[in-house]
Amino acid sequence: MTNPADKPSEFVDSLAKGLAILDSFDSTHPEMTLSEVAKTVNLSPAAARRSLITLEHLGYIGRNGKRFHLTPKILTLGSAFYGATRIEEVLQPELRGLIERFGDASSIGTLDGHDVIYIAHVSVQRARRAVATVGARYPAFATSMGRVLVAGMSEEKRLAWLAGLAPEALTSKTCIDPCRLGEEIEQVRENGYATTVDQLDYGITAIAVPIRNAEGQTVAALNSSGYTGLVTPEQLVEERLPELRATASHIAHQLTRYPVLGSVLAP
The missing domain is CATH 3.30.450.40 (GAF domain)
Structure with a gap:
């Protein structure tokens, strides 16, 4: 995450967390559990869960059981x-x-x-x-x-x-x-x-x-x-x-x- 000292006053932490989660999926981590996402992005499980639920609702994240993955909608970005x-x-x-x-x-x-x-x-x-x-x-x-x-x-x-x-x-x-x-x-x-x-x-x-x-x-x-x-x-x-x-x-x-x-x- 960005160094807090470098953040402008209008910085939206929740948006930054969501983008960090999207960026954490790659060929090494094509699917991750909630705890794996939280560890990879250095977030609390609660914060990671809120972001994952939001991204899932928006269609950028999907899940297979307890494992989350990106969806084709991410390509639109x-x-x-x-x-x-x-x-x-x-x-x-x-x-x-x-x-x-x-x-x-x-x-x-x-x-x-x-x-x-x-x-x-x-x-x-x-x-x-x-x-x-x-x-x-x-x-x-x-x-x-x-x-x-x-x-x-x-x-x-x-x-x-x-x-x-x-x-x-x-x-x-x-x-x-x-x-x-x-x-x-x-x-x-x-x-x-x-x-x-x-x-x-x-x-x-x-x-x-x-x-x-x-x-x-x-x-x-x-x-x-x-x-x-x-x-x-x-x-x-x-x-x-x-x-x-x-x-x-x-x-x-x-x-x-x-x-x-x-x-x-x-x-």
């Missing part, structure tokens, strides 16, 4: 965002263009705390490994997009972000040393792009570039990824970096034409 920001019209065609040229997968993401949230994604990959989906979130430190987004911060914010990081190894190659991560992100800042190999999951080699607004601020990141062993970081830099930069520049120009999307991506 994400689809409303998708439609309002015109992502399908503005961003998806850009990603499809990259896929037509390079194959593999391409995504656009933004930073949310220490995670990257995928707001657009196109892939031709099959079941060799898990692939990203719109709405997925991953630890930013282990992704090419996350490193680009952090590199785009001011020095003060970047150092504070790194200081608050508690990295955990996701593969045997994941870099979890804060000092080394800081050095790698500084290199990303100087290069203007990031590459990663098997940092988030085995089999993922990726390259990402920043998407900047009219003021030059990094507001999102664009990536292209392939299978480790079939592509190398050097190949991605040589073959895909120029096209990625051109696409990112075109998207940046588009933001001035779509004010809602521009506002959503504002830092």
Whole structure:
């Protein structure tokens, strides 16, 4: 939950509790009992029960016996965002263009705390490994997009972000040393792009570039990824970096034409 000291006077705790409960369901916790929900969201059983009953009445939560789960109605919240920001019209065609040229997968993401949230994604990959989906979130430190987004911060914010990081190894190659991560992100800042190999999951080699607004601020990141062993970081830099930069520049120009999307991506 939000730190009480950071809450505005009009902050509605009950709404925050309900949203936290919705956010607590994922692939690891597709169903939970009342006590499991309360523990996951750090609420009292009574508070969790009131929120669950409210969400169930509104149609966002269902139950199977004593176990609660999300319902398809939750998808309407994400689809409303998708439609309002015109992502399908503005961003998806850009990603499809990259896929037509390079194959593999391409995504656009933004930073949310220490995670990257995928707001657009196109892939031709099959079941060799898990692939990203719109709405997925991953630890930013282990992704090419996350490193680009952090590199785009001011020095003060970047150092504070790194200081608050508690990295955990996701593969045997994941870099979890804060000092080394800081050095790698500084290199990303100087290069203007990031590459990663098997940092988030085995089999993922990726390259990402920043998407900047009219003021030059990094507001999102664009990536292209392939299978480790079939592509190398050097190949991605040589073959895909120029096209990625051109696409990112075109998207940046588009933001001035779509004010809602521009506002959503504002830092």
